[in-house]
Amino acid sequence: MMYLSEMMAKRPIVPFIREGNFAVRKPWTNAERRLLDYLIVYFQEGSCVFTVDGVPYEFGSGEFCLIQPGSLNFLEGKTNTITPFVHLDFFFDELREERFPTRGGQTDISAYAYLMQPRVNDFNGIDIPVKLSPKKPIVMRDKFIEMVKCWQHRDPLNQLRAQSLATDIILTILEDHTDLKEAEKTAPQPLNWITSFFSFNLSEPLTVNEMAKRANLSPSRFSAKFREQFGVPPHRYLLELRIAHAKDLLATSELRLEEIAEYCGFADIHHFTKAFKKMADVSPGAYRKQTSIDR
DSSP, X not given: OOOHHHHXXXXXXXXXXEEEEXXXXXXXEEEEEEOSSEXXXXXXXXXXXXXXXXXXXXXXXXXXXXXXXXXXXXXXXXXXXXXXXXXXXXXXXXXXXXXXXXXXXXXXXXXXXXXOOOOGXXXXXXXXXXEEOOSSHHHHHHHHHHHHHHHHSOSHHHHHHHHHHHHHHHXXXXXXXXXXXXXXXXXXXXXXXXXXXXXXXXXXXXXXXXXXXXXXXXXXHHHHHHHHHHSSOHHHHHHHHHXXXXXXXXXXXXXXXXXXXXXXXXXXXXXXXXXXXXHHSSOHHHHHHHXXXXX
């Protein structure tokens, strides 16, 4: 079973609202269908019964419903209802413009399987119910209604606001119904962030323990995963970055060797000179002269 972090490394959570409205209706039914995307409904007024994958759920005022992609559902409003709703994608992909809210009677959507969004409940440790239980229902309600209002305005700022609120709502749903730290405890941790982290902290005395802590891994596990992804141990990779930066400064600046050593994270000029000569086969001073001649 895949972890959420693995999916997000490939397809990040970037909501895309496809359709939304306030749905003021007399008693109504929506014929059985399966979804390609997510459907979130807030029950502002009235009574409904939504049957999802064969299980009936009764909803009344103030409650929320989440129906995930692929679920077979039959929706029924038992009374006059006001049910603000959105059809939306949770995960980014290039096919979002092709995806559509399925219509009543579309129960076999195998021809559109390539368009189906990933289900959050298919990820390790996540089991979000159809009937949501927000920890702060009033806050959730206000954000949801504001999101639907904003989405109905077609200007860019309101659209951006709607998508931002959708992100907040998805995060709230995940936080309220899942212990994400527990669910991801054994998940493989992508290390794509590490190169930027190294570059930003090149002058700092970084340790494997510190890097492992940031990756939520033990030092030994971090070192093993780092070598697996980058082909060299963390210290070697960091040293190569420092020497590469030193070469750039030697070739393009008039900085003193002591300053370059400091900027590149070496303890002192002696450590810098020794490491540079070992890796570049020449001393820093000789390298500067060579690059000066080449220019």
